[in-house]
Amino acid sequence: MKIVIIGAGEVGFHIAKALHQANDIIIIDQSEQACERADQLDVQVIQGNGADVSILNTVLDDADLLAAVTGSDEVNIVACMASKLLVKDSRHVNTVARVSNPDYIDKPIAERPQIGIDTMICPELTLASEVAEILAIPYAIGAEYFAEGKVEMMEFSIAEDNKLIGQNLQELNLANCCIVSAVFRDAQVIIPRGQDTIQENDHIVVIGKPAAMKEVRDMFGEKAGKHSDVMIIGGGIVGFYLAKLVSMGEFNLKIIEANKARSVQIAEELPDTLVLNGDGTDINLLKDEGVGDMDVVIAVTNSDEKNLLCALIAKHLGAKKVIARADRSDYVSLFEMVGIDSAVSPRQTTVNEVLKLTMDQGIETVTTIEGEKAEIVEYTASKKSKIVGKPLKKVKFPSGSIVSMVVHNGNTVVPRGDYVIEEGDRVVVFALQSANTKVEKLFK
Template sequence: MRIVIVGAGEVGSTTAESLCEEHEVVVVDRDSERVESLTYDMDVLPIEGDASEMATLEEAGVGEADLLIASTDDDETNIIACGIAKVCGDVFTIARTKSPKYLRPWERGKRAFGVDFMVCTDLLAAEAIVGVTGLPTAQDVDSFADGLVQMTEFEIPPGSPVADQTVAEADRFDSLTFAGVIRDGEVIIPRGETVLRTGDDVIAIGNPESMREFSAAIAPEQDDPKNVVIVGGGQIGYQTARLLEDGGFSPRLIERNGERARWLAEQLPRTTVINGDPTDQDLLSQENVGDADVLISALETDQQNLLVTLLSSRLGAKRAIAVVETADFVDLFETVGVDVAVSPRNVTAEEITRFTRERRAENVAIIEGDQAEVLELEVEADSILADRSIREAAADFPHGAVIGAIARDGAHINPRGDTIVREGDHVIVFADRDALSEVAERM
């Protein structure tokens, strides 16, 4: 497949890196230094130029491309590039936008602006934050089969009752499958005798209730979060509060700008909006931020978010989630004490990348920077699973793949050896990188 990527920033470069091994990738950027660095870093064809000009996209061969991904930091440039691409040829277009103001009209009239698929950075970041807010120790959450099934990545904390137990001992939940363990950057397919260790990231697949039960088993001293504080009322902070309200929460939100604070108070009926400087330790103490079950920092800069999360943790906040604009800082934030660092650019790149994965997959979650994936696949007549028990089909399973859940007629089925898989079932499969192509072909 020939893919043209517009923008060589963090989103574009991450997307290009994940696609260039299997596809012919062209990257367009107006910054000559970025274009030059791409030549040395990855196997792509770099083009220097303005993607809002037809001549530049024609030089990139967009007329013969299968896919155009517009991922610059400028929403208008991305939309214009998609419109030009449609004029040049029959190309599928993906536009990244930061503001939801373009997403709303696009959702109402699909293919508006010449865009086939639109990805909103701020909304995706808010969804990622809300996904982990309700589950203590959760690092990542993705939904499958219209919400029937969840994939959650949990970190085993020090002192957890689950630490040093085998998978067989820890597996006491009827609707949950331990699909993978990530230890020191290595993906392990767990067996019954696999021992879970402090610091492991466990990939669990099951229904949402089983995720809450396992979360409670990992950290029984942590109650379900009720007291949630959001610091920063920009687009990510606003979208996070709105989604939390939809989930039954009544968060508090601290916003420095008085006019913005008034607007937020009008838009968020279940949110208590506080006008003040969120980097002021006295204000944080006065507003009892130390009592928060979850503190979410969504300010404008990484430095501010790091400061606020560390101050809040020192005051007693049980869990700290920070927005990190510089993707390379994610590991640093989590090393110095931030519980979860969410990079809007990373979640956007992942959303774009997974859309370009095997088209047969209904949904895809990318684990640990491409180390593994969780795929939702509909079972077809020629699948190795069709009309066979999982035990019978196991001999034909790709090595490095595990069936985590089955969805059938709106119901969740926890897979066991004697479970018969039917044509039309949706199976949620965990697969390490080496097994992906075989899983897509055979399952």
């Protein structure tokens, strides 16, 4: 595909990084520094304004996709609108706009075809939704659904006090409709076998039928109390949207926001939530508000460094679980290295959505995990798929991949070697990046 990416910041760079090997990529950005970074990839780089019609005219010929992902909502919207007007047959150009202002979007992902935007993504709202999903689950650091909710993926972090340390995976006695798909250990990605042993700080990916995942959640950590105490530091777009989601559940919630006017606004819109105007790095304030007794503390200000400091202070004072927002991708692993239970990034949502638009027909969902080390992809098997009609043990699956789940006629199963995939089956595959291309060929 020919893909035009407007914005070479964190989002644009990582979209290009994920796609440049198999696609023709053009990146446009005004920043000289961002352009120099993008030059590290095998892509065409243009320094300039991505909403400039004269520049767009030179790059849109035969383009299949335009992803406008700068830090300016207006630039992204104008670029998409202009692209639709400039291309004679606009149906052949998919447009994606990254938008953060809640005046433009009120849900994580929306469609605005009437103004020339096929997909509008708000990474901040999606991030808040993802954090809300895993909020009350001890040791869970990621969650995702596939096959219209019939398959659930959860990623767990093994803390030093976890009772599973030292056990073999086969000793977990998971339900027949659940499977451990991967273990992330330091820099390693392990496709697990039954005799593999669980170690401290492992990140374990479990995929299964949602009804059975409740037992899995309890297995990987103590069951969360009915009323969990939650503190959110930062009342911006992420913090406010997250607070709205959390306030719908059975949580005792506190919000700390540094800006007084913003604090008043949040308090008016969430009258049943305690909103404190103060600095989240103020140790005395955190002590007075009982941060050490919190089940979860979430730092989601607009500063990565402040989020790290707030989370570390909360952890030091006794908070059971701390989550920190990290906009810079290279900070995610660093945050977790120094003691943050989960570092979450709004960047990944936009990357995932763009990846889906570049995939072949038959791919329903794609989720990257552990900083793009691997992907979980949902395929729909067609009549022509090479994987159809033969036992899995006779399919030459590439090293670094595993069929985790299959949904057949509405039933969710963990396939064994004798399982035969049929046309129309929805197949959830875990794969390292190196194996993705070969896996895709099996479904063509």
